[in-house]
Structure formats: C-alpha cells, structure tokens
Amino acid sequence: MAMIDLKNLSKSFGDLEVLRDINIQVDRGEVVVVIGPSGSGKSTMLRCINLLERPTSGQVLFQGEDVSALKGRAVPLYRHEVGMVFQRFNLFPLKTVLENVTAAPIKLRRMPRLAAREEALELLRKVGLESKANAYPSTLSGGQQQRVAIARALAMHPEVLLFDEPTSALDPELVGDVLEVMKSLANEGMTMVVVTHEMGFAKDVANRVIFMDEGYVVEEGTPQQIFSNPSNDRTRGFLARVL
Numbered sequence: 001m002a003m004i005d006l007k008n009l010s011k012s013f014g015d016l017e018v019l020r021d022i023n024i025q026v027d028r029g030e031v032v033v034v035i036g037p038s039g040s041g042k043s044t045m046l047r048c049i050n051l052l053e054r055p056t057s058g059q060v061l062f063q064g065e066d067v068s069a070l071k072g073r074a075v076p077l078y079r080h081e082v083g084m085v086f087q088r089f090n091l092f093p094l095k096t097v098l099e100n101v102t103a104a105p106i107k108l109r110r111m112p113r114l115a116a117r118e119e120a121l122e123l124l125r126k127v128g129l130e131s132k133a134n135a136y137p138s139t140l141s142g143g144q145q146q147r148v149a150i151a152r153a154l155a156m157h158p159e160v161l162l163f164d165e166p167t168s169a170l171d172p173e174l175v176g177d178v179l180e181v182m183k184s185l186a187n188e189g190m191t192m193v194v195v196t197h198e199m200g201f202a203k204d205v206a207n208r209v210i211f212m213d214e215g216y217v218v219e220e221g222t223p224q225q226i227f228s229n230p231s232n233d234r235t236r237g238f239l240a241r242v243l
Contacts, residue, residue: 001063001064002025002026002027002061002063002064003026003027003028003030003062003063003159003160003191004024004025004026004049004060004061004062004082004160004191004193005024005025005026005059005060005061005062005064006022006023006025006045006048006049006058006059006060006061007023007058007059007061008021008022008057008058009021009022009023009045009048009057009058009059009060010055010057010058011041011045011048011053011055011056012056017215018041018044018215019041019044019045019048019055019215020041020214020215020216021058021216022041022045022058022216022217023217024045024210024217024220026160026191026193027191028159028191029189029190029191030192030207030208031190031191031192031194031205031206031207031208032192032193032194032206032207032208032209033194033196033201033202033205033206033208033209033210033223034046034193034194034195034196034209034210034211034212035195035196035197035199035202035209035210035211035212035238036211036212036213036218036238037213037238040212040213040214040215041212041214041215041216042195042212043087043164043165043195045195045212046084046162046164046193046195047164048060049082049162049193050079050082050162051067051068051070051075051078051079052084054068055068062078062081062082062160063159076108079156080108080109080156080157080158081158081159081160082158082159082160082161082162083153083154083156083158083160083161083162084153084161084162084163084164085149085150085153085161085162085163085164085166086149086164086166087164087165087166087168087169088169089137089142089145089146089148089149089169090149091137091145091148091149091152092137093136093137093138094136095136095137096133096134096135096136097124097132097133097134097135097136097137097140097148098117098120098121098124098134100137100148100152101120101123101124101148101151101152101155102116102117102120102155103152104152104155104156105119105120105155105156108156109156116155119155120133120151120155121133123151123154123155124148124151126151126154126181126184127147127148127150127151127181128177128181129144129147129148132144132148141171141174142169142170142171142174143170143171143174143175143177143178144177146166146167146169146170146178147177147178147181149166150166150178150181150185154185159191160191160192161185161190161191161192161193162192162193162194163182163192163193163194163195163196164195165195165196165197166178166182166194166196167179167196167198168196168197175198179198179201182194182201182205183201183204183205186205194206197242199227199239199242199243202223202226202227203223203227204223206223207222208220208221208222209221209222209223209225209227211226211230211232211234211235211238213234213238218232218234218235219231219232219234219235226239227239227243
C-alpha cells in the first residue's frame with residue numbers, strides 16, 4: 001500500500017486549471033523529487049496533499065484512506081502524519097528556537113513539557129543547531145531558520161515530510177547545510193516528497209523524479225532516466241535550460 005496515492009487529482013482556481021488529472025504514488029521510505037518550471041503546479045500539488053488546498057476533483061489517499069474531505073479536528077491530526085516544510089520558514093518570531101520546536105508537541109500531542117524539551121534538543125542536535133536553542137529566529141541566518149523549521153516538523157513524528165522549495169529563499173552559500181539535513185533524513189528512511197530546483201539533490205538523493213509542466217505530470221522515472229535519457233521533448237527542453 002502506498003503512503004501517498006493521488007488519484008485523478010485536479011485543482012482549479014476559478015477558470016484557471018492548475019492541476020490536471022494527477023496520478024502519483026509515493027511508497028514508504030521513498031524520496032520523490034518533483035521538478036518543473038515555475039507555475040507548473042508543483043507547490044499546489046503539495047498543498048493539496050497537506051490539505052492546505054482542497055482538490056477540485058480526484059482523491060488524496062494516505063495509507064489507503066481517502067483524506068480529501070477531512071474536516072475539523074481531523075485535519076490537524078492528519079498533518080501530524082504528513083508534515084510540511086515551506087519555502088518561507090514560518091517560525092514564531094517571539095518564541096525561541098526551542099519554544100518553536102516544542103510548541104506543537106506540547107499543545108497538539110499533549111506531551112509533557114520536559115519530555116518535549118529533551119526531544120527538541122535532540123532534534124536540534126540532529127540539524128546542527130543545539131547551541132541555538134535559546135536564540136530567537138531573527139538572530140539566525142536563513143539556512144539556520146530553515147533547519148529549525150525541519151526540526152519543528154520532525155517533532156510531530158510525521159510518516160511523510162513534504163518540502164516546498166525549501167532552499168529557494170536562501171542565499172546560495174546557505175543552501176548546502178539544509179540539503180545535507182535533507183540527505184540525512186533520506187538516508188534514515190524518511191518518506192519525502194520534495195519540490196525543488198536543486199538538480200544535484202534530485203540526481204543524488206531521489207528514488208524517483210517527476211517532471212511537471214502546465215499542471216500535468218509529463219514524465220517520471222529514476223534520476224538516471226530523467227537526467228540522462230528523458231523521453232519527452234518538454235523534459236529535455238527544461239533540463240537543457242536549467243543544467
């Protein structure tokens with residue numbers, strides 16, 4: 001059974017059709033990287049998986065259960081299982097790094113404060129930021145803030161992590177640290193769906209690469225297939241521009 005299964009997923013905003021009949025499966029432990037030009041629907045697809053946007057038609061299945069129509073308290077409970085790391089870090093500016101990571105486990109998982117603190121420190125160690133536990137987000141670099149955002153997502157013990165262009169807002173010299181944390185998660189078996197323009201990450205880490213354009217899945221395959229021998233002219237044209 002797939003962890004995530006998108007069946008005939010479509011999404012429109014008024015007359016603008018952003019996603020068109022998307023069919024994708026993501027298996028447990030798989031790293032799926034989604035590439036394509038801006039405006040191709042990549043981020044909207046992630047937002048539909050996380051229910052930040054509701055599909056116009058089709059289904060989002062999580063471990064075989066249709067979650068497309070979840071409402072009320074069921075939605076945040078689902079997001080415990082399917083976490084998301086955004087392009088903009090969305091940290092609480094008036095909370096310390098440690099408080100940012102412990103807030104959701106204490107409030108939503110009813111975790112004792114001391115246990116949440118110990119786990120948060122371990123997660124901050126994991127992303128190389130234990131020394132910044134008492135710092136505020138405004139004192140951190142963009143790359144450090146993004147690593148805190150990853151630790152915060154991990155604090156909910158998700159089954160799947162979605163990454164929406166997690167390095168695109170960073171200065172080039174800060175990108176590497178964030179990608180290293182993501183590579184480490186992949187090596188540990190975390191199921192991940194990553195929308196990114198980092199082609200090196202896609203080549204090195206992905207089990208499968210999906211190329212989207214104009215709301216369609218145009219082509220998918222292994223990194224070797226997509227980068228060395230793409231079968232579609234649109235894929236070839238995109239890669240010729242970005243590589």
